[in-house]
Each structure stands twice: as structure tokens, then as C-alpha cells.
Amino acid sequence: MADSLFPTRRDWLRLSAVGTVGVSHSGWLGALAADTAKQPRRHKSIILLWLNGGPATIDLWDLKPGHENGGPFKEIDTAVAGIKISEHLPKLAKGMKDIAIVRSMATKEGDHARARLVGQTGYTPQGAIQFPALGSLVAHEFDDATADLPGFVSVGGGRGGSALGGGFLGPRFSPLIVSGGRTRFPQGDDEGNGSDLRVPDLGRAAGVSTAAQAKRLELLAGLEKGFNPGPGAPVADTLRASVEQAVRMMRPEAAAAFDLDDEKDATRDAYGRTTFGQGCLLARRLVERGVSFVEISLDGWDTHQGNFERVKSLSNTLDTGFAALLADLKERGLLNDTLVVCHGEFGRTPKINGQAGRDHWPASWAAVLAGGGIKGGQVVGKTSKDGVQVEGDPTRTPDLIATVVKAVGIDPMKQNMSNVSRPIRIADPAAKPIKELL
Amino acid sequence: MRFQIILLLVGFGSSAVRAADAPDPAKLAARIDAALRAGWDQAKVRPTVVADDATFLRRATLDLVGRIPSIAETRAFLADKSESKRAKLVTRLIDSGGHTRHMATYWRRAWVPQADTVEFARLADDFETWLAARLQENAGYDLIVRELLTTPVAKEKRAAAVRGGAVTPIVFFSANEGKAENLAASSTRAFLGVNLDCAQCHDHPFAKWTRDQFWQTAAFFAAPQMEGGKVSLQLTIPNTKKTLSAELMDGSPVKWPENVTPEAGRAAFAKWATGPGNPYFARNAVNRAWAQAFGTALVEPLDDLSGESGTAGPHADLLRDIATAFEANGFDLKYLSRAMALTTTYQLSATVQDATPSDPRLFARMPVRGLTGEQLYDSLRTAAGLAHDRDDAGRKRFAAQFHVERAVTAVRSITQSLATMNGRVTADLTDPAKNATLRGLLDAPFLDTPGKVEALFLAVLGRRPTADEIAPLARYVEAGGTDNDTSKAFGDLFWALVNTTEFNTNH
Numbered sequence: 001m002a003d004s005l006f007p008t009r010r011d012w013l014r015l016s017a018v019g020t021v022g023v024s025h026s027g028w029l030g031a032l033a034a035d036t037a038k039q040p041r042r043h044k045s046i047i048l049l050w051l052n053g054g055p056a057t058i059d060l061w062d063l064k065p066g067h068e069n070g071g072p073f074k075e076i077d078t079a080v081a082g083i084k085i086s087e088h089l090p091k092l093a094k095g096m097k098d099i100a101i102v103r104s105m106a107t108k109e110g111d112h113a114r115a116r117l118v119g120q121t122g123y124t125p126q127g128a129i130q131f132p133a134l135g136s137l138v139a140h141e142f143d144d145a146t147a148d149l150p151g152f153v154s155v156g157g158g159r160g161g162s163a164l165g166g167g168f169l170g171p172r173f174s175p176l177i178v179s180g181g182r183t184r185f186p187q188g189d190d191e192g193n194g195s196d197l198r199v200p201d202l203g204r205a206a207g208v209s210t211a212a213q214a215k216r217l218e219l220l221a222g223l224e225k226g227f228n229p230g231p232g233a234p235v236a237d238t239l240r241a242s243v244e245q246a247v248r249m250m251r252p253e254a255a256a257a258f259d260l261d262d263e264k265d266a267t268r269d270a271y272g273r274t275t276f277g278q279g280c281l282l283a284r285r286l287v288e289r290g291v292s293f294v295e296i297s298l299d300g301w302d303t304h305q306g307n308f309e310r311v312k313s314l315s316n317t318l319d320t321g322f323a324a325l326l327a328d329l330k331e332r333g334l335l336n337d338t339l340v341v342c343h344g345e346f347g348r349t350p351k352i353n354g355q356a357g358r359d360h361w362p363a364s365w366a367a368v369l370a371g372g373g374i375k376g377g378q379v380v381g382k383t384s385k386d387g388v389q390v391e392g393d394p395t396r397t398p399d400l401i402a403t404v405v406k407a408v409g410i411d412p413m414k415q416n417m418s419n420v421s422r423p424i425r426i427a428d429p430a431a432k433p434i435k436e437l438l
Numbered sequence: 439m440r441f442q443i444i445l446l447l448v449g450f451g452s453s454a455v456r457a458a459d460a461p462d463p464a465k466l467a468a469r470i471d472a473a474l475r476a477g478w479d480q481a482k483v484r485p486t487v488v489a490d491d492a493t494f495l496r497r498a499t500l501d502l503v504g505r506i507p508s509i510a511e512t513r514a515f516l517a518d519k520s521e522s523k524r525a526k527l528v529t530r531l532i533d534s535g536g537h538t539r540h541m542a543t544y545w546r547r548a549w550v551p552q553a554d555t556v557e558f559a560r561l562a563d564d565f566e567t568w569l570a571a572r573l574q575e576n577a578g579y580d581l582i583v584r585e586l587l588t589t590p591v592a593k594e595k596r597a598a599a600v601r602g603g604a605v606t607p608i609v610f611f612s613a614n615e616g617k618a619e620n621l622a623a624s625s626t627r628a629f630l631g632v633n634l635d636c637a638q639c640h641d642h643p644f645a646k647w648t649r650d651q652f653w654q655t656a657a658f659f660a661a662p663q664m665e666g667g668k669v670s671l672q673l674t675i676p677n678t679k680k681t682l683s684a685e686l687m688d689g690s691p692v693k694w695p696e697n698v699t700p701e702a703g704r705a706a707f708a709k710w711a712t713g714p715g716n717p718y719f720a721r722n723a724v725n726r727a728w729a730q731a732f733g734t735a736l737v738e739p740l741d742d743l744s745g746e747s748g749t750a751g752p753h754a755d756l757l758r759d760i761a762t763a764f765e766a767n768g769f770d771l772k773y774l775s776r777a778m779a780l781t782t783t784y785q786l787s788a789t790v791q792d793a794t795p796s797d798p799r800l801f802a803r804m805p806v807r808g809l810t811g812e813q814l815y816d817s818l819r820t821a822a823g824l825a826h827d828r829d830d831a832g833r834k835r836f837a838a839q840f841h842v843e844r845a846v847t848a849v850r851s852i853t854q855s856l857a858t859m860n861g862r863v864t865a866d867l868t869d870p871a872k873n874a875t876l877r878g879l880l881d882a883p884f885l886d887t888p889g890k891v892e893a894l895f896l897a898v899l900g901r902r903p904t905a906d907e908i909a910p911l912a913r914y915v916e917a918g919g920t921d922n923d924t925s926k927a928f929g930d931l932f933w934a935l936v937n938t939t940e941f942n943t944n945h
Contacts, residue, residue: 126635150852170843171851201856205865211920212930219914219934226907227940229788232795233806236939239850243937246855419843420633421739 043142044337044372044408045287048135048295049280049322050120051314051344053302054112056358057366058350059311060086060318062103064387069350072308080377088315091323097377098326098335099370100437104381106394107346107362112302115345115362121167122401122427130419132167134401135293137426139173140166141410142292145241148254149291150176155197155279156297168419172238175295178258178282194268194278199258202250217247257289258282267328272320280321284328287338296321301344305355318342326370339372339407343400350387364390367400372407374437398431406433461767463777464525466760470781473756478802485802486787491516493945494524494785496900500809500944501731502531502775504540505816505826509875509897528779532772535574541771542570543812548726549586549628552613554841559834561609568605579723579769580712583629586610587708588701618673622656629711631722631743632687646744649675650682657684658707662698669694671703686710688717718743720761724774728760731778733805733846734798736760752799788945798846807944808848811837815863818936821898822867823874836863845944858937867936868929876932880925887912894928898935 063086064070075084078096085093085101092099109115109124118124121131132140139151154175165174178199204213220243229236248254256262260278263285271277279296286294298318303310322342329335347365348358364383370376382391402412405426412427478485489497495515499507507515515527531537546566547554553562572582586607614620619638626632637652657673664670671684684703686692692706699705712719721743729735736753737743748754760774767773778784788804796802809817815836819826827833839857842848858864870876875897879890891911895903903911911931919927935941 126638129635166851170847170849171854172849174851174853176851176853199856200853201860203860205860205862205868208865209920212926215914215920216930216933219911219930220937222910223907223934223938223940226904227938227945229806229945230790230795231793232790232798232803233788235808235846235848236806236943236945239808239848239939239942242850242852242855243859243939246852246859249852249856250859420635420741 042144042290043292044339045291046135046138046293046372046404046408047280047283047287047325047338047340048293049318049340049342050295050297051301051318051342052116052297052299053344054115054346054348054360055301055314055344056303056307056311056348057105057343058347058358058387059308060089060315061101061366061368062383062387064350064385067386069352069386069388071352073312083377083379086315088312089319091319092326095323095326095370098330099368099376100374100378100380102367102369102380102395102400102434102437103383104390104392104395105343105347105365105367105397105400106390107365107397110346110360110362112345112360115360118397119343119345122398122431123424129422129424130167131424132169132173132416133165133175134404135175135295136166136169136173137416138293138405138408138410140169140416141405141414141426143173144290145245147245147290148248148251149257149286149289150245150249151292152176152295153178153283153286153291153293154295154297155282156275156299168424169416172242178279192275193273194260194275194281197258197260197275197278197282199249199255202255202258204250257285260285270320270328271324272317274317274321276317277321277324280325281328284325284332284334287329287334288332303348303357304353304359305357307348307352307357329371335371336373337371339374339404340370341367341400341404342369343367364388367395369404369407369437374403374407378436380434380436395434396431398428399434402427402431402433403437406438461763461770461773463773464780466763466773466777467780467782469759470756470777471783473753473759474783474801477752477800478796481796481800483796483800483802485783485796486790486804488782488785489787489804491523492901493787495527497804497944498524498527498531498779500813500817502528502540502779503534503536504543504810504813505536505820506898506941507900508820509823509893512896512900524785525780528776532775532779537775538570538573539566540812541573541775542566543810544730545569545726550610550613550624553609554838558609558613561612564605565607565609568607571605573771576770576772579764579771580719581769583719584705584708584712587625587629587711588705590701591616592700618656618659619653621659622652625659625707625711626655626687627741629722630716630718631725631737631741631748632718633739633741647687650680651685651687653680653682654685655687655707657682658703660684660703661700662702664698669698669702714765720765720769721748721757723769723771724761724764725757727771727774728757728778729844729846731775731784732801733807733844734801738799804945805846807845808842808850809840809942809944810842810845811840813944814840814942817941818863818867821875821932821936821941822872823878823897832863850942858942859933864933864936868933870925870929873929873932876925876928879928887916890928891915891931894931894935898932899938899940 058064059071059073063073063075065075074087076087076090076093078085078093080096083096107118109118114125120133122134123131135152142151152173152175155178166172176199178197260268260281263281268278268281271281276296276298283294283296298314300310300314325340326335329338346360346362349361353359364387381395383389384391405412410426412431412433414426415423418424492512495507495512499505515523543566546562546569550565553565589606589608591608591611611621614624623635623638626634634647634652634655637647637649641648653673653675657671660671660673662669662671672681674681684692690710694706695702710716725735725737725740729740736757737748737751742748764774783801786804788806790803798805815833816826840854866872870880879893882890885893888908891908892902895901915924915927915931918924919930
């Protein structure tokens with residue numbers, strides 16, 4: 001009994017709550033590694049391509065050729081007769097059959113921070129209520145405590161989005177941030193190359209060998225036996241569960257999800273060697289492994305000056321990554337189970353300002369959806385000839401969010417208890433899913 | 439000068455009473471225990487045993503000064519054979535500077551939770567410095583809140599204060615964007631335990647407050663005007679034509695001053711809110727202080743004092759009783775903290791043997807609570823035998839990363855667990871060159887290996903290891919771990935200890 005401090009096989013089975021077979025000889029870490037079989041997919045996933053700063057959707061998805069607001073970009077035909085998009089999105093034009101464009105987005109917030117909050121939670125800030133990000137809501141719905149990977153992963157963190165987390169759902173549903181090692185996404189032509197995408201603290205600390213790490217985890221598992229407050233101690237239980245999940249993620253097999261070197265060069269090239277493109281590739285690897293919600297941020301859309309040059313360059317990055325993602329998902333039979341959503345916090349002024357720029361414009365803009373079983377190859381809603389207003393019924397952020405969650409099988413009217421002890425629905429009660437898409 | 443200060447205190451009422459006759463917190467503690475015991479009897483629940491000395495020391499130190507006890511404090515407390523050592527400990531901790539800093543963070547977070555973001559970091563620091571100074575003087579809680587609510591917010595006055603080297607609680611206003619409606623909602627929640635949020639937009643079918651009352655309350659935070667020789671504070675409900683004047687929530691009349699100052703509305707609201715007989719003010723303070731000490735508050739949710747649970751819940755009477763004593767003793771927070779820490783209830787073990795634990799609302803067991811980011815950081819430093827510098831930028835980053843909303847429902851994210859295992863703070867502390875505890879152990883010729891393991895347990899977990907724990911660990915260290923290096927093996931052990939659930943919780 002002298003060695004009782006060290007965990008037995010039964011101990012780590014109990015601790016890790018992973019029912020598995022085949023215990024390797026290298027302790028806790030190694031033992032957990034036996035459970036490497038990919039989990040079957042039990043739910044759909046969402047990939048959000050977040051165009052940070054507010055994209056000029058009038059230069060992407062809803063051009064106004066011939067009007068003075070239109071700017072220099074030309075429209076091109078797409079794979080769907082009658083639908084035209086920007087000439088700088090040629091790859092997406094080819095994939096239009098899977099894509100739906102919502103041209104009737106109309107929202108109220110014109111300030112970046114507030115609009116981002118509304119865009120990502122579906123709610124206008126109210127008092128002390130901490131609204132969770134959509135990703136947290138989805139991760140919460142599809143929660144699987146035994147999964148190797150967390151339910152919500154955010155690529156390109158630190159762009160202010162990292163502050164948006166689980167809200168009243170708690171940190172367990174906050175995004176796992178895959179950072180690019182920078183505080184902000186690079187602007188303009190320096191779009192990174194994706195080589196620095198990593199999960200903070202996933203690897204061992206410097207100077208700690210694999211063997212030492214395994215031993216440390218064994219010591220930890222043994223010491224855990226010395227503290228047992230008994231039933232009804234949720235803080236202790238969830239803390240243990242979090243450590244165990246982190247340990248599972250540290251296993252080489254799970255951590256490999258984040259290793260893009262695993263992919264063929266041709267695949268990596270197809271996505272574009274930008275941080276955004278490689279982030280899209282990472283998103284595919286993650287949804288393949290059952291992650292419910294992946295958010296990839298592409299910054300630089302706040303084009304108050306030199307709009308057309310910047311949008312042209314960003315369009316190329318977006319077109320390459322987005323189109324490759326759709327093609328890859330399709331090829332792997334994942335597109336029907338993976339909804340890809342692409343938008344930012346608002347659109348930009350149809351009127352071009354004195355510095356060839358466009359300013360903030362929430363009143364009329366476009367969002368794009370693809371896959372996930374939604375009806376592609378169509379345009380929903382329209383804007384006026386000058387692009388200044390939505391003609392017909394406007395689509396609000398809650399409508400978009402209700403559509404997105406409904407597409408993956410979540411009831412938008414489901415309630416969660418909030419931090420102010422008031423139940424809050426996943427989407428605002430007034431939300432109406434866009435029926436044309438479902 | 440001194441004379442003036444006394445006059446000021448007397449003028450404000452309650453806060454000067456305290457000095458005259460020192461109240462006995464033990465009496466209040468006994469009343470609290472009796473009230474809760476009645477609840478246990480009624481529910482036929484047996485409380486857990488009283489926690490042992492090591493557990494009590496760790497819990498009280500975390501709760502009262504925000505960190506684990508140092509190895510020296512633990513050794514001294516365990517060696518102390520006097521009967522009254524727990525009471526003496528409570529007094530020593532409450533009278534320490536660490537207590538005021540810790541409580542300043544607690545109240546700041548309770549009052550201005552929005553300031554926990556990078557944007558407000560500097561102003562939140564100022565707020566805590568301001569509050570710590572007030573707590574250090576043991577200013578009455580009512581006085582503190584009045585000072586906060588009536589802080590000048592006009593630019594020129596603020597600038598003058600800053601030039602004078604003063605720190606101010608201005609973040610309360612900035613974090614609420616200076617908007618009357620936000621300030622009203624935050625003030626009623628923070629200082630009265632009343633949630634008016636729903637009433638902002640509509641009359642709620644089940645809540646007591648109407649939309650008119652919300653905007654009448656908000657009007658106190660609007661800019662005052664002089665109208666017909668009288669102070670006028672008015673607000674128009676957005677998207678309506680309805681304009682309302684400042685009215686107190688309970689309908690009592692307001693005595694406006696002759697001359698209007700920019701703070702007139704806030705001063706009138708503060709006078710009513712903190713004044714004698716306000717039905718919420720003292721109860722809210724006690725309820726929130728209770729939640730800090732016991733995890734669950736007497737009335738939950740914290741901002742429902744005007745609702746069913748606040749008026750008729752199982753502990754509504756107990757809360758009223760404690761609040762009355764608190765108010766009668768000049769809103770003395772230290773008195774309140776001592777009374778709670780001296781209860782037998784506070785000393786109950788967190789460990790249950792039964793398969794079905796009792797309802798946490800009965801307080802028949804101390805819940806296992808999470809640590810705030812600040813508590814965790816300061817505890818890591820204490821375990822490593824390092825001084826804790828509160829102005830350390832690393833501490834702020836760490837505290838933000840490990841932010842918890844309520845200790846009793848704290849949840850760790852994977853990112854946070856990865857950081858405690860592989861992050862830089864831990865990595866640094868497992869290096870004997872940066873860890874005074876480890877360095878001291880490695881250089882201690884008078885300790886054998888089991889003695890060193892014991893010392894490490896005392897430093898990190900605040901308790902001695904069991905025989906089952908000590909033998910294999912001593913052997914592991916003696917064998918030099920995986921790299922045949924004793925100092926690294928001790929680093930491994932330190933790493934494992936600081937990653938345990940035991941270290942990462944308050945129990």
C-alpha cells in the first residue's frame with residue numbers, strides 16, 4: 001500500500017471519466033491516449049467567418065453597378081443564373097449553388113464594440129445581463145463533457161472578440177482561443193501566413209520532458225485522492241473535469257487537431273497561405289473532430305479610407321479561404337452538416353466619402369450562409385438602387401441568429417437561466433427565422 | 439481640522455457612533471448560529487463537523503486577506519495551544535492591511551462588475567485604492583457609499599482632485615457610461631439589492647417596480663436644472679413623450695437644497711438610500727458580505743431584496759436581524775466580518791460523509807468555493823514564498839484570466855487549466871531559482887526528505903501530508919524524479935501540488 005499515492009488504473013479511469021480499454025504503460029497521459037478513436041459526429045457544426053471592422057458588403061455581395069455609390073468594382077456571373085457578386089470573389093462565384101446571400105440585413109448599432117456585441121450575441125446590451133456569444137450558446141447545446149476538444153474554438157483571438165465568452169453560461173463555454181501570436185489581426189497586405197496559429201499553453205512548458213510531464217500528471221492524479229469533499233461540491237467536480245479535459249487535449253493525438261503540418265502542401269496552398277486561410281483549414285479539421293462552433297476572424301474591413309484597394313485585397317483572402325473551405329467540406333461529405341456563416345458587425349456607407357472610403361452603415365448590408373442544409377443558390381431580400389435602404393422586410397440580427405441555430409437543429413426559443421436569474425432565449429423572442437433558407 | 443472631521447461625521451449621522459461603545463461581534467455570532475440551528479433541526483439535518491485548525495486557518499486567511507497562509511503562519515497557528523486562537527486569528531487578519539485591499543477588490547467587483555475589463559483597469563485600480571483607504575480608516579459603509587454616489591464627475595472638479603493626488607471612485611460613473619438609466623440600475627442593484635432592469639422597458643407582471651418608477655429613480659442621476667427657484671430633475675422615457683421627475687422609490691418626499699449643485703440629485707438619492715430606516719441598504723450590504731463568507735447569500739438572487747425571497751424567504755428574518763445590528767453599530771464592516779467568522783457555522787467542514795448532502799441554503803456545510811483570480815495569484819506567490827506585489831502587471835493579467843463571477847459557482851475553462859499546467863506563471867514557480875520555498879527546502883540541511891515534503895505541503899496546501907502521501911513522494915524525490923535531479927523532482931512536486939483541486943479551491 002506504500003505506493004497508494006500513485007494512481008492505479010482504476011483511479012485514472014474514475015478520475016478521467018473516460019471509459020476505455022487498453023492501458024499503456026506510461027501513466028495517466030499515456031493511458032488516456034488509448035482513447036483516440038474519433039468520436040462519431042452527433043450534431044451539426046457552425047463555422048463563423050467574422051469580417052471584423054464591418055465589411056463593405058456593397059462591394060462584395062450586393063453591388064450597385066451604374067450607380068454613383070457603386071464604386072469601381074464589376075459584377076460577375078455566378079454558377080447560379082441571375083445572381084451576381086463582386087469580380088474579386090471569382091472562386092465563391094463558382095460555388096454559388098451552395099451559397100445564400102441575405103441582402104436585407106438592417107441593424108441599429110453603428111459603433112464597433114456595441115455592434116460586435118449585438119452581432120455575436122443577438123442581444124442589445126441590457127444592464128448586468130452577460131449575454132453569451134453565439135458560439136457559447138451552440139457549444140452549450142451540443143455539450144459533450146467527454147469530448148477531446150472544446151465545443152467552441154475561436155481562431156484569431158485577441159481582436160476584442162475574446163472578451164465575448166460564455167457570459168452567463170460560464171467559462172466552460174467560452175471559446176478556446178487559437179491565437180496568431182499577435183494582439184490584432186494584421187491589416188491590409190500583411191495577412192500573416194498561418195504559421196503562428198496555436199493554442200496558448202497547450203504544449204509543455206520549456207524544459208519539461210514528456211517523461212517529466214507524464215510523471216507530474218501521475219503525481220497530480222495521486223494527490224487528487226487526498227481531497228474528497230464528497231457529493232454536492234460542484235466547484236471541485238467541474239475543476240477536476242476541466243483539468244482532465246485539458247489533459248486529454250494535451251495528448252498528442254488530440255493536440256494534433258491543431259497541427260496544420262499534417263495537411264498536404266496542396267491543401268494548405270488551396271486555402272491560401274494567410275492566417276485567415278489557414279484558420280479556415282483548421283476549422284475544417286476541428287469540425288471533422290466534432291467541435292460545434294469555430295469562429296475565424298478576418299480583420300481590416302474598417303475601410304474609412306482607400307476602401308477599394310483594401311477590399312480588393314481582403315476579397316482575395318476571403319475568396320480563397322472561404323471557397324476552399326466549402327469545396328473541402330463538400331468533398332469530405334461534411335458540407336451538409338456544417339453551416340458556414342460570413343458577416344461582420346455592420347456594412348458600410350453606400351456613399352463613397354472624400355477619401356475613397358466608406359464609413360459605418362448598419363441600415364443595409366448583407367450576410368452570407370452556406371452548407372448546413374440551408375437552401376443555397378439564392379438571394380434573400382434586396383436593397384434600393386442606391387443601396388441605402390432595404391426594400392421589403394428587413395432582416396435583424398436576431399432573425400439571422402435564429403436561422404443559424406435552427407439550421408443546426410437548435411430551438412431558437414429555448415431558454416437558459418441568466419446571471420440575473422431571468423430566463424433568456426437563445427434568440428430574441430421577436431426573432432423570425434428566414435424561412436427561404438430553411 | 440480634526441474638529442471639522444468629527445462634525446462632518448456627526449453631520450452624516452451613524453458613522454461616529456461606533457467609537458463610543460465597542461460592540462461584541464460574538465453576541466451576533468451566537469444569534470446567527472442559533473437561527474441556523476433552528477433551521478437544521480426543522481429540516482432534520484446534521485451539520486458537518488467543525489473543521490480542523492489547518493482547514494480553518496486556510497479558509498479564514500483566504501476569505502479575510504485573499505491568500506493562503508504562509509508556511510510560518512501555518513506552523514505558528516498549528517503550534518498555538520490556546521483556546522481562543524481562532525478568535526485571535528480572525529481579529530489579526532481583519533486588522534491587517536491585506537484585509538482592506540482584499541475587501542476593496544470584493545466590494546469594487548460587487549458594485550462595478552463592468553470595470554473588470556482592460557478598458558477600465560486603471561480606473562478600477564483607483565477605485566480600489568480609494569476604497570481601501572476608506573476601509574483602512576474603518577469608515578462606515580454608509581459614509582463610503584454616500585461619498586461614492588456624490589463624487590464630482592465634472593471634468594474640472596475631477597482634474598482638480600487628480601492634481602491634488604486624490605484617487606476617486608469615478609469608475610462607477612465611467613463604467614456606467616455616465617448615463618442616468620445605467621447609473622440608476624447599477625445603484626439600486628449594488629447598494630439596495632433591488633433589480634430595476636426589467637422595469638427600464640416595461641412594467642413587469644411579477645415585479646414590484648413600474649417603468650415610471652425606474653425613470654423617476656434614473657432622474658436623480660440626470661443633470662439638475664433650476665426651475666422657478668427650485669431644483670428640477672427630469673427625464674423623458676426614450677421613444678415616448680413621457681417626462682418624469684425624480685421621485686424616491688418608496689414615495690417619501692425629497693428635501694431639495696436651496697442652491698443647485700451638479701451632485702444635487704445624486705446626493706438626494708444617496709441620502710435616502712443610505713439613511714436610517716432604508717429597507718434595503720443594510721440588508722444588501724449584509725447579504726453580499728454573507729455571500730463572500732459563506733458562498734451562498736442569505737437571499738438569492740442577490741438583487742431580489744424587494745421580491746419574494748427577500749421579504750419572505752427562509753432567511754429573511756435572519757438577514758433583517760443582522761442588518762439591524764450592522765446599522766446600529768455604525769455600518770461597521772469589520773464588526774460584521776468578525777461576527778460572521780466567529781460563528782460555528784463558518785467553521786463547519788466542507789466534507790460530507792453522507793451520500794446526499796443537505797441543501798446548501800441551510801448552511802449546514804461549508805461549500806467548496808472557487809478562488810478569484812487575485813486569490814489564486816496571491817496564493818501561488820505565497821506558496822512559493824514570494825512577496826505579493828499588488829501593482830504587479832502580471833497579477834492583473836492573471837486575475838483577468840482567472841476571473842470568476844461567484845466563488846460558489848466558479849467554473850474552470852480548459853484554457854485556464856492549460857494555463858495552470860503549462861503557463862508561464864506556473865513554469866516560473868516550479869523553477870527553484872524563482873521559488874523561495876523550493877530554494878529554502880533544497881538548502882535546508884536540518885530537514886530530511888520526508889521533512890522537506892512535509893514543509894512543501896504546509897507551504898502549498900496549508901496542511902501536513904498523510905503517511906500515505908509522504909512515503910511515495912519522499913521516494914520519488916530521493917530517486918530524483920525522471921531526470922535524476924532532486925531539485926527538479928521538488929519542482930515536479932510543487933507543480934502537482936499547485937494543480938490540485940485542493941489548492942485551487944477554498945474549502
